[in-house]
Amino acid sequence: xxxxDGRDPTPIEALCxxxxxxxxxxxxxxxxxxRSLGRRLGIDADWVALADAWRGLYQPSMERVRSxxxxxxxxxxxxxxxxxxxxxxxxxxxxxxxxxxFTRAWHRLxxxxxxxxxxxxxxxxxxxxxxxxxxIELAGNMAANxxxxxxxxxxxxVAQAYKPLPEAYLRSAAAIGLRPEQCMLVAAHNDDLxxxxxxxxxxxxxxRPTEYGPDQSKDLEADxxxxxxxxxxxxLARLL
Numbered sequence: 367x368x369x370x371d372g373r374d375p376t377p378i379e380a381l382c383x384x385x386x387x388x389x390x391x392x393x394x395x396x397x398x399x400x401r402s403l404g405r406r407l408g409i410d411a412d413w414v415a416l417a418d419a420w421r422g423l424y425q426p427s428m429e430r431v432r433s434x435x436x437x438x439x440x441x442x443x444x445x446x447x448x449x450x451x452x453x454x455x456x457x458x459x460x461x462x463x464x465x466x467x468f469t470r471a472w473h474r475l476x477x478x479x480x481x482x483x484x485x486x487x488x489x490x491x492x493x494x495x496x497x498x499x500x501x502i503e504l505a506g507n508m509a510a511n512x513x514x515x516x517x518x519x520x521x522x523x524v525a526q527a528y529k530p531l532p533e534a535y536l537r538s539a540a541a542i543g544l545r546p547e548q549c550m551l552v553a554a555h556n557d558d559l560x561x562x563x564x565x566x567x568x569x570x571x572x573x574r575p576t577e578y579g580p581d582q583s584k585d586l587e588a589d590x591x592x593x594x595x596x597x598x599x600x601x602l603a604r605l606l
Contacts, residue, residue: 376547382497384553387577390475399471411458423448428528440501445469473507482513484599489515497521497538499528518542530561556589570594
């Protein structure tokens with residue numbers, strides 16, 4: 367990061383990544399997991415609508431924790447509670463074992479095509495960390511399944527706070543001994559970047575215009591004064 371005089375007053379040491387949508391294609395992954403489940407059990411359901419509805423309950427479920435309405439719960443538990451609501455709404459009969467396994471579909475999300483090679487390149491130059499609302503087990507299993515070369519798993523469970531609460535960002539940086547200005551948040555979501563920038567993080571926007579499918583209307587492009595704007599992770603690696 368260069369200052370007005372062209373010098374680099376605060377070198378970036380860690381790249382901290384939003385994960386859902388930025389690193390992994392949650393929507394296509396969950397749709398395919400649902401279709402596979404349906405084929406196995408002989409269930410004819412609208413798995414596209416269910417995937418979108420499941421993600422639609424993501425923020426409301428975390429807001430219950432952020433607001434203090436309920437005590438801290440990891441994202442796996444919130445995902446399971448949301449699934450229980452949705453199988454009733456969609457009229458789907460699932461056993462306890464199938465509900466457990468389908469919830470763990472979030473542990474098996476596939477990365478966008480260019481992500482792993484770009485992260486491997488970046489890992490030779492920066493510390494790479496998640497800064498995600500995923501709990502540690504979820505993030506670790508996703509990394510192992512997808513080949514994501516993280517050095518640290520940070521975010522909500524480490525901070526005991528869900529983004530965009532300031533603690534989610536500040537405690538994550540502190541957990542690896544860094545100040546916010548030594549960290550860059552990489553995200554496909556402008557609101558996430560806004561929250562991080564307000565706390566002193568450098569910021570990088572990576573476009574994911576199909577995260578929510580063909581009719582996505584938000585976060586199609588950068589809408590803030592971000593330090594880096596990239597079309598994908600390959601361009602991010604080149605720019606950094």
